[in-house]
Amino acid sequence: MGQQWGTIGAALIGFAGLFVGLIVGRRQVTDQAQVEHGQWLRAQRQEAYVQLLDSWETAVRRTEEVVVAERHHRAEERGWDWGEDIIPAIDREVTEAWEPVWRAVERVELIGPDTASEAANGLRTAGRAIVSGALDFDAAWPNRTRVEAAMEEGREARRSAVTAAAGVVQTAPRPGRRR
Numbered sequence: 821m822g823q824q825w826g827t828i829g830a831a832l833i834g835f836a837g838l839f840v841g842l843i844v845g846r847r848q849v850t851d852q853a854q855v856e857h858g859q860w861l862r863a864q865r866q867e868a869y870v871q872l873l874d875s876w877e878t879a880v881r882r883t884e885e886v887v888v889a890e891r892h893h894r895a896e897e898r899g900w901d902w903g904e905d906i907i908p909a910i911d912r913e914v915t916e917a918w919e920p921v922w923r924a925v926e927r928v929e930l931i932g933p934d935t936a937s938e939a940a941n942g943l944r945t946a947g948r949a950i951v952s953g954a955l956d957f958d959a960a961w962p963n964r965t966r967v968e969a970a971m972e973e974g975r976e977a978r979r980s981a982v983t984a985a986a987g988v989v990q991t992a993p994r995p996g997r998r999r
Contacts (some may be wrong), residue, residue: 858993865931869985872924876943882917883954883994884986886910887962903943906932914954921947939977941985946970 928940949970956963
């Protein structure tokens with residue numbers, strides 16, 4: 821009878837080892853998948869943040885070019901009408917410059933995390949202020965005071981966005997951690 825108990829004990833130990841091996845193996849595969857997904861997501865986020873900052877810089881530069889351009893005043897001298905020709909052209913140029921920014925903000929909002937989404941929303945708010953200032957035709961155009969104040973707000977929002985993005989992309993993925 822003692823020999824049978826030894827066989828039964830050995831079989832139980834074998835099954836327990838098999839069971840533990842399955843659990844450990846499954847955990848290892850799960851951890852590996854989580855890290856690989858984290859690396860993929862980190863790369864997607866990095867690409868989205870770079871795209872947002874690049875489109876932001878382009879939009880700001882193009883808006884500044886429109887606002888300081890003397891070509892609008894030269895167009896007036898050539899007989900173009902501000903209401904029918906020049907204002908719609910300025911509106912189109914500025915609006916087109918900012919379309920890539922709005923799409924890039926949405927992409928950041930989709931892939932997050934919350935800190936980056938909040939920073940992207942800050943850029944959206946600042947960008948809208950820049951657009952609004954550049955398209956302010958209620959007084960003498962351009963309203964340089966309003967545009968400069970909006971540009972400063974935009975510089976601050978960009979600094980915040982860079983800080984938020986850096987915090988995300990500089991953190992390596994590891995198993996067992998959820999963002």
